[in-house]
Amino acid sequence: MTVSGAIQASEPNPQRGRTISQLLIAVPILLVALCFAGKYGIVDLGPAARGTLIFALLFALMVTGMPVSIALGLSVLTFLFTLTQVPIEAVALKLFTGIENFEIMAIPFFILAGNFLTHGGVARRMITFATAMVGHWYGGLALAGVVACALFAAVSGSSPATVVAIGSILMPAMVRHGFPNRFGAGVITTSGSLGILIPPSIPMVIYAVATNSSVGKLFIAGIVPGLMLATLLGLTTWRIARKNDYPRLPKASWSARFKAFLDAFWGLLLIVIVIGGIYGGIFTPTEAAAMSAVYAFVIAVFVYRDLSLREVPGVLLASANLSAMLLYIITNAVLFSFLMTHENIPQALANWLTGQGLGWVGFLLIVNLLLLLAGNVMEPSSIIVIMAPILFPVAMKLGIDPIHFGILITVNMEVGLCHPPVGLNLYVASGIAKMGITELTIAVWPWLLTMLCFLVVVTYVPQISLWLPKLLGMM
Amino acid sequence: MVVRILNRLEEVLIAALMAAATIIIFLAIIQRYATGVPALYAYARTWDFTWAQELCIYMFVWMAKFGAAYGVRTGIHVGVDVFINMLGVEQRRKVILFGLLCGALFTGVVGSLGAYLVWHIGGIGQVSQDLEVPMWIVYLCVPLGSYLMCFRFLQVAWAYAKTGELPAHDHAAVKGLEAESKAATIPT
Numbered sequence: 001m002t003v004s005g006a007i008q009a010s011e012p013n014p015q016r017g018r019t020i021s022q023l024l025i026a027v028p029i030l031l032v033a034l035c036f037a038g039k040y041g042i043v044d045l046g047p048a049a050r051g052t053l054i055f056a057l058l059f060a061l062m063v064t065g066m067p068v069s070i071a072l073g074l075s076v077l078t079f080l081f082t083l084t085q086v087p088i089e090a091v092a093l094k095l096f097t098g099i100e101n102f103e104i105m106a107i108p109f110f111i112l113a114g115n116f117l118t119h120g121g122v123a124r125r126m127i128t129f130a131t132a133m134v135g136h137w138y139g140g141l142a143l144a145g146v147v148a149c150a151l152f153a154a155v156s157g158s159s160p161a162t163v164v165a166i167g168s169i170l171m172p173a174m175v176r177h178g179f180p181n182r183f184g185a186g187v188i189t190t191s192g193s194l195g196i197l198i199p200p201s202i203p204m205v206i207y208a209v210a211t212n213s214s215v216g217k218l219f220i221a222g223i224v225p226g227l228m229l230a231t232l233l234g235l236t237t238w239r240i241a242r243k244n245d246y247p248r249l250p251k252a253s254w255s256a257r258f259k260a261f262l263d264a265f266w267g268l269l270l271i272v273i274v275i276g277g278i279y280g281g282i283f284t285p286t287e288a289a290a291m292s293a294v295y296a297f298v299i300a301v302f303v304y305r306d307l308s309l310r311e312v313p314g315v316l317l318a319s320a321n322l323s324a325m326l327l328y329i330i331t332n333a334v335l336f337s338f339l340m341t342h343e344n345i346p347q348a349l350a351n352w353l354t355g356q357g358l359g360w361v362g363f364l365l366i367v368n369l370l371l372l373l374a375g376n377v378m379e380p381s382s383i384i385v386i387m388a389p390i391l392f393p394v395a396m397k398l399g400i401d402p403i404h405f406g407i408l409i410t411v412n413m414e415v416g417l418c419h420p421p422v423g424l425n426l427y428v429a430s431g432i433a434k435m436g437i438t439e440l441t442i443a444v445w446p447w448l449l450t451m452l453c454f455l456v457v458v459t460y461v462p463q464i465s466l467w468l469p470k471l472l473g474m475m
Numbered sequence: 476m477v478v479r480i481l482n483r484l485e486e487v488l489i490a491a492l493m494a495a496a497t498i499i500i501f502l503a504i505i506q507r508y509a510t511g512v513p514a515l516y517a518y519a520r521t522w523d524f525t526w527a528q529e530l531c532i533y534m535f536v537w538m539a540k541f542g543a544a545y546g547v548r549t550g551i552h553v554g555v556d557v558f559i560n561m562l563g564v565e566q567r568r569k570v571i572l573f574g575l576l577c578g579a580l581f582t583g584v585v586g587s588l589g590a591y592l593v594w595h596i597g598g599i600g601q602v603s604q605d606l607e608v609p610m611w612i613v614y615l616c617v618p619l620g621s622y623l624m625c626f627r628f629l630q631v632a633w634a635y636a637k638t639g640e641l642p643a644h645d646h647a648a649v650k651g652l653e654a655e656s657k658a659a660t661i662p663t
Contacts (some may be wrong), residue, residue, distance in 0.1 A: 013563050014564040015565050016561075016562060017561060020561070020562060021559075021569050024559070025573045028577075062554070064577075065556045065574055066554050066573075066574030067553065067574075067578060068552075068554055068555070069543075069552060070574075070578045074577055077584060088588065089592055092585060093614075095585060095589070095621075096614055096617055099535075099539060100532055101532070105496075105531060105532060105535050108493065109497065112493060112497060118649055120649060120652040158646075160647035161647050161648070163647065164648075165649040165652065286500070287500060291504065293497050294501045316490040316493045316494050317490040320493040320542045321542055321549055321644075322551065324540075324543045324546055325552055327535070327536075327538075327539035327542075327543075328543040378553075379553055421557075424646065428646075428647045
């Protein structure tokens, strides 16, 4: 049950934080008691107090470190039972019907496809290809790292797995070539997060489901920002490398490049199948996901031969495990957003915010700060599934495009994966680079700054996200 | 022994559901395009895949319910652990146990609600749209999965109280990196 994966060293004082732990347990119990007090008319709760109570309870339960899904479910259950007239049996039905939606089923399929290709062999092919293409420029291997991360992350769908796969192959090689350890760690940590912007992307599917937007449009909209961010991270790398005169590789011959391309081609074709299939109207997004899962299986087992048939059940089980976890959070988040709507909270929030004279500029600033803050303690899927249904109605009221809103949230999630004190990529990279979090924080700084600037640009220039879908006549 | 069989059953069930759903949707797509090819039309039109989508959804909901229980055992359900990581070992243990028991409480309550739902729907005799299976069978995954999850929470809490060890899932596991040293891919 960890987000950060923080490793606890031998504890000097096992009783440290006695007061805090008592508070962590007592506060949720007190809040539940307050709900019951409201039920029996001991205290009178107005609409504002009710709204605050839901969030207070959710927050109090979440900080105890229990699974986010359980915290969501328990707060909804308590609230529905004590303070509403909603029949409590409806909860059980909602737990089923909440995910009874074919769009959501793209998530397990994409996870399966990604898991088939999350393999050292695929990472190595991507690295070889990237090195052959950009290795002779300033920053050589590091630049190749950015490209390889972008490709591998798009195919595997997991940011931390990308950091591990590309990092554990490329980082030692970079050190051997005379790059400082910090430089390599900085590049890989930040580039590893590129995957959630380049389709297929699971956080985007979750956003689409939570807000009833189109998965296809989001995927297409993610391409331009994804390529731009990859270019910007590459430029940052190139500039630092040129300034410090880091080693370059000899230029690869065209035949070597072609060979490397052919080798990586089968993996990359997955992205093409998904985007082309959805855009061409050949598949629905869920069908495209199922196709990519079958395709990834064929490639991993019969073409690349990274996996033997005997390993397939293990991949299936691991994918089912991860999918079930996400689907479980989504089910409980559906309950939560049902409660939100029942209490009219998104509407009230929208009215209040517009009443304050807050325009879309100010709203998006607040959204970004809020999400960055949430990114400190939660992983992207949980944040999107909780926050999107609350923020989305406000965004609509302010005339923000739903697709643009989804893309800016996704970029924000990428930043959240890499920024201190708690970013999943940061923790994973610190393990591979054998570097403390503090040192790594300094190491990622130039790239993180680039990402933050890019976040501002994406937030306030909707054309970046909307240009391609509009050009293709999708909207 | 019983627990071992249960573990195995759980694993086989969710992995099989995952595979089956993928194959069914794949075949349904193939069938749809095969009916577009004149030479195959005669064969393809005799297959009926209108139920595929519904079956896939039900399979994945079942997988989600039982997979969530399996997830408790593998420690994949993530939470906000920043605050409890600041605590000393003894104090952290209390808070984590509280969290696990809350998990057992929630899943136990939901399981009972689900059982009530199944009972209630069984009386009505409602059937699903395409497959025409009785809905109470379809909804059975809510009580079964939730009770199993409740059992897993209690199991993990018990083991944690006794040994102080929690299952932890490695979110960054990548296979095939062992051969890293002989990586001839990067020219030196």
